[in-house]
């Protein structure tokens with residue numbers, strides 16, 4: 359039996375959803391694999407929506423909004439672009455970044471809507487089922503996906519995405535401006551660090567574990583795990599549970 363991917367589409371109300379409507383009334387042909395969720399603006403698509411989509415079985419996720427400059431909330435699609443870039447970087451860590459797409463489709467582009475959906479469906483077909491999406495999902499991948507969702511929803515990533523423009527375009531109180539190259543360096547390390555920290559939190563669950571045990575389990579250098587523990591403790595997310603011998607055991611708070 360040929361593989362029929364499950365595609366989840368988030369369409370902004372004012373442009374892409376109307377474009378999809380036009381495709382329908384104009385009888386534009388496109389594959390029936392897409393399931394559409396209407397949102398008021400592409401900027402409304404929280405990264406967690408995309409991760410959740412994969413968690414519940416999507417093989418591919420597409421976000422569509424008004425063309426740049428046409429957003430009905432002025433800058434919603436700029437926000438969508440920034441969030442999408444973050445989602446892509448996170449998914450790259452688990453090799454699933456080629457399963458998402460961001461496209462601009464206006465209300466008058468019914469034919470384009472059909473073409474985009476057709477092309478994306480074919481692309482996902484060529485990749486095969488998502489490791490998280492088949493009837494028998496890869497549990498390790500699902501845990502990693504969950505970690506990504508936790509990491510992307512954390513305060514640090516939300517701040518970095520939300521304040522990117524302010525940070526790179528305006529001076530701080532000391533009259534300093536952060537250039538884009540420096541910002542991206544910070545952003546890219548934050549992606550990896552927050553992913554590792556979220557993996558630690560998920561692994562701890564209800565258990566108590568040592569730095570060494572976590573390092574072996576997650577295949578992260580022990581000195582890096584120790585650094586993460588210091589941060590997680592300062593954030594009030596972990597604490598010492600007990601000392602076994604001379605080894606401190608950490609637990610989630």
Ligand code: FES
Pocket residue numbers: 370371372373374398399400401423424428429430431432434435
């Ligand atoms: S209203 Fe369509 S992208 Fe914002």
